[in-house]
Amino acid sequence: MTNATKLCLAAMGxxxxxxxxxxxxxxxxxxxxxATSASNVQTIxxxxxxxxxxxxxxxTSVTVCVPSSSNCQVIDGILVDTGSYGLRLLSSTGGGAxxxxxxxxxxxxxxxxGECAPFVSGLTWGPVATADITVSGEKASSLPVQVIDGTFAxxxxxxxxxxxxxxxxxxxxxxxxANGILGVGPLVQDCGSQCAQTGSSNPxxxxxxxxxxxxxxxxxxxxxxxxxxxxxxxDNNGVIVELPQTPTTSSVSGSLVFGIGTQSNNALGNATVxxxxxxVEFSTxxxxxxxxxxxxxxxxxxxxxxxxxxxLAECSDNSSFYCPGSNTTLSATxxxxxxxxxxxxxxxxxxxSLFSDATAFVFPxxxxxxxxxxxxGLPFFFGRNVYTAINGKSTPGGQGPYWAF
Amino acid sequence: MQARVQSTPxxxxxLHELQSATGRTVREYVSLAGTVFAVAxxxxxxxxxxxxLGSQFEQYEQAMKTPTGHASHxxxxxxxxxxxxxxxxxxGDYSGRAYIPDKVPAGLSLESIR
Numbered sequence: 001m002t003n004a005t006k007l008c009l010a011a012m013g014x015x016x017x018x019x020x021x022x023x024x025x026x027x028x029x030x031x032x033x034x035a036t037s038a039s040n041v042q043t044i045x046x047x048x049x050x051x052x053x054x055x056x057x058x059x060t061s062v063t064v065c066v067p068s069s070s071n072c073q074v075i076d077g078i079l080v081d082t083g084s085y086g087l088r089l090l091s092s093t094g095g096g097a098x099x100x101x102x103x104x105x106x107x108x109x110x111x112x113x114g115e116c117a118p119f120v121s122g123l124t125w126g127p128v129a130t131a132d133i134t135v136s137g138e139k140a141s142s143l144p145v146q147v148i149d150g151t152f153a154x155x156x157x158x159x160x161x162x163x164x165x166x167x168x169x170x171x172x173x174x175x176x177x178a179n180g181i182l183g184v185g186p187l188v189q190d191c192g193s194q195c196a197q198t199g200s201s202n203p204x205x206x207x208x209x210x211x212x213x214x215x216x217x218x219x220x221x222x223x224x225x226x227x228x229x230x231x232x233x234x235d236n237n238g239v240i241v242e243l244p245q246t247p248t249t250s251s252v253s254g255s256l257v258f259g260i261g262t263q264s265n266n267a268l269g270n271a272t273v274x275x276x277x278x279x280v281e282f283s284t285x286x287x288x289x290x291x292x293x294x295x296x297x298x299x300x301x302x303x304x305x306x307x308x309x310x311x312l313a314e315c316s317d318n319s320s321f322y323c324p325g326s327n328t329t330l331s332a333t334x335x336x337x338x339x340x341x342x343x344x345x346x347x348x349x350x351x352x353s354l355f356s357d358a359t360a361f362v363f364p365x366x367x368x369x370x371x372x373x374x375x376x377g378l379p380f381f382f383g384r385n386v387y388t389a390i391n392g393k394s395t396p397g398g399q400g401p402y403w404a405f
Numbered sequence: 406m407q408a409r410v411q412s413t414p415x416x417x418x419x420l421h422e423l424q425s426a427t428g429r430t431v432r433e434y435v436s437l438a439g440t441v442f443a444v445a446x447x448x449x450x451x452x453x454x455x456x457x458l459g460s461q462f463e464q465y466e467q468a469m470k471t472p473t474g475h476a477s478h479x480x481x482x483x484x485x486x487x488x489x490x491x492x493x494x495x496x497g498d499y500s501g502r503a504y505i506p507d508k509v510p511a512g513l514s515l516e517s518i519r
Contacts, residue, residue, distance in 0.1 A: 055475035079478070083495030118451045120492050120499065121481045122469060161455040163492075164469040177476025187497055194449070200426035203450035279449075280498040296495045299479035303493065308516055318473050319482040319489075355474060370480040370493050372519040373500060377479055 032385045034242045035265045039137030040235045040258040046243065046378070047251040048361040050077035050097070054177045055355070056300035056363050056378045058243070060256060062087065062182060063134040066102060067142045072132075073100040077179035080256055081298030082241065082388045084183030085190045086225035087133055088117065088124055090176050091149040097179040098147060102129035105144055107208045107217060114207040114214045115146050115225060116159030117190060122166040124148045124181075125155055127209070133228045135182075138258050140231035144223055148176065153212045158204045181298070182228075184239045184256070186276050186401035187391050189224040196220050230390050235259025237393035238400060240266055241297050245383030248354060249362045252382075260387055260404075261396035268397045268404060271387055274336035276401040284374040285333035285341070286310075291374050293334060295386060295403045299377030301363075302346060303370035304332070312348055314369060321351035321368040332374065342405075346379065417510035418442070431457070434504075434518060442508035445519045447500040458503060461488050 035041045042060055049057045058080045064087075065072035075089060075097045090096025104112040105128040113128045126149035133140045150165055166176045183190065191205045196218055206224070207214035230236055235258035243254035259266045274282045284293035286305065301321060307314055310330065315323035327349050335341035349365035364382045380386070389400030397404055413420045421433040429448025433441050446452045455462045468483045483490040492501040502518055509515065 049476065051476055053474075053476050055477050057476070057478075081478075085496055117496075118499065119478065119496070120494050121478055158453075161453040162451050163454055164466050177478075183496065185496065190496060192449075192497070194427060201428075203427045205450075279447075280495065292500075294495055294498065296479075298495070300477040301479055303480035306516060308514070314482075319484050320473070320477075320480065361475075368480060369482060369491075371491055371502065371516065373480075373493050375480055375493065375495075 031245065032242060032383055034244060035240075035255045035257045038263070038265055040263055040266065042136040042256040042258070043253060044080050044241070044243070044256045045251060045253045046362045049079075049177055050179050051177050054300075055361060056366055057177060057361075058241070058297055058378060058381075059178065060135070060182065062180070064089065064098075064100060064102065064145070065132040065134070066100060067130055067132050071100055073098070075179050079178040079181045079298060080241065081181050081183050081296070082185045082239070082386070083294070083296030083298040084119070084181060085185050085187045085227040086146065086183045087131070087143070087180065087228055088146040088148055088183070088225070089180040090178070091126065091147050093151055094149055095175070096148065102131045102145070102147065104128070105130055105223060109208065111208050111210050113217065113219065113223070114153055114209045116156065116162065116205055116207065117146060117225065118162045118205070119166065122164045123159060123162045125150060125159060125165050126152045128206075128223070128225060135228070136258065138229075138232040138235060140228040143228055143231055144225050146225045148180075153209045153214050156204075156207055156214045156216075158216065159207075184227055184229050184388065186238075186388050186403070187227065187280065188230045189221050189226045191219065191224050193221065195224060227390060229258060230393070232258060235262045235266070236390075237262065237395045238387060238389040240385050240387050241381050242385045243381045243383070246362055246364055248357065248360050248364065250359050252362050260389055268387065268395070271385070271397075271404040272340050272342050273397040273402050273404045274334060274339050275398070276403065277337065280401075282334060282336040282403065284376075285335060286330075286374070290335075291372060293374035293376065295376045295380065295388070297378055297381055297386070299375045301366040301368045301377050302348065302379050303368045303375035303377055304373070306369045306371045312367065315351050317352065319369070321366065322348050323350045323352050324348055325350070327365060334376070336402075344380070417512055434513075436508065436510065440508060442510075443502060443504035443518045445500075445502035449497055449499070451499040458488070458490070461485060464488075465490055
């Protein structure tokens with residue numbers, strides 16, 4: 001990191017617009033104010049994470065306790081994910097940090113409940129447990145969480161068909177790249193009503209496990225792994241992810257703010273509200289076409305469209321990212337039914353060049369292909385306060401679910 | 406899988422659309438010779454990739470277990486010897502496609518497979 005970079009970061013901390021304008025290098029022309037310490041503010045940091053090799057991962061810590069006890073553990077290196085719902089903790093046997101003995105959730109027959117939670121790049125497998133969760137001054141009591149633990153029971157065939165368990169992507173090590181995932185997205189439960197149904201409409205996320213043999217079971221909404229924010233006593237209608245504009249660097253910090261319009265530090269202000277449809281999407285226009293889109297802090301790049309549409313070359317050695325010959329600035333227009341649209345300018349750099357700096361883990365210009373879809377991943381969050389309102393909760397911007405920025 | 410099927414003929418291929426009981430749409434692109442050269446899916450839950458990828462599922466699993474540099478999460482593109490698999494979405498919204506590049510008929514753009 002150069003001296004100039006350090007100066008720039010220092011200026012951001014002081015929210016001095018005149019210095020912000022000079023920083024450059026980010027994917028956004030916005031300047032944003034970042035909430036300082038308060039009972040509803042949790043520090044978040046984009047850095048290499050617990051495995052030391054994460055690109056564009058935004059991490060925080062949570063305190064988990066055996067319910068109604070003082071048997072607690074603070075776990076850091078938890079990925080902050082607005083693209084999922086519920087807390088998942090990687091067990092120490094799987095290379096994670098969780099050691100406090102959270103009690104298993106059991107079904108009506110007394111057997112432990114297992115969960116196969118699908119993510120895009122894999123799945124998480126392990127028992128559902130119950131925990132008291134504290135983040136900043138906010139607490140959710142006796143909430144179902146997932147313990148990611150491949151040794152819990154045999155991976156059911158129906159689950160294996162979803163893909164590869166995340167914890168196994170690096171044998172014997174922490175393949176998740178995190179000690180857990182804090183899902184604070186726009187929905188409450190991680191499955192919803194279909195997991196509470198019997199028959200072919202049940203997608204097979206929850207299992208009743210007799211010994212090592214697990215079979216699909218129905219799981220009532222209240223027993224499903226769920227967004228802890230929705231269960232907080234206050235500030236429970238959503239979150240704001242606040243990260244500064246940044247150049248490519250090793251680490252940058254910001255705030256995860258709980259509640260929208262519930263305190264003096266979380267007003268909606270002049271952010272535009274984009275309602276989320278039943279597909280958990282909104283839309284984004286690009287070069288005259290409209291595509292399905294979503295906002296996701298847990299996606300580590302701007303993943304959008306394809307080389308043919310964007311004229312950005314894919315990297316020759318890793319087709320998950322773009323490698324244009326030089327930094328390329330594009331614009332796209334997020335929109336939603338019944339809302340104003342907003343044009344967003346962003347810059348995509350060469351992923352190979354970005355990754356060649358072994359000390360860099362914060363990449364505001366990282367992009368990759370995603371045919372027919374816009375995934376506004378973490379680079380979108382730099383320099384922009386992004387609001388996620390939870391389904392069914394009232395806010396000054398209307399009832400969730402929505403994204404606002 | 407329990408599904409409702411709708412077929413649409415095109416000049417160089419036919420498109421079979423399957424709707425599963427869990428609300429997922431799977432589109433199969435079938436050549437005039439009867440070979441499936443592409444599948445695309447979208448829905449609230451991910452598809453049975455084992456079923457969709459068939460004999461190439463093991464290769465896919467191996468590729469997913471092979472680290473490619475930085476740890477990361479997000480959309481994934483996996484290039485296998487004769488198959489490209491692309492995965493997208495977030496919890497509650499999964500989409501993706503897999504296609505055999507050599508078998509995609511001329512005149513069908515890759516962008517339109519979805």
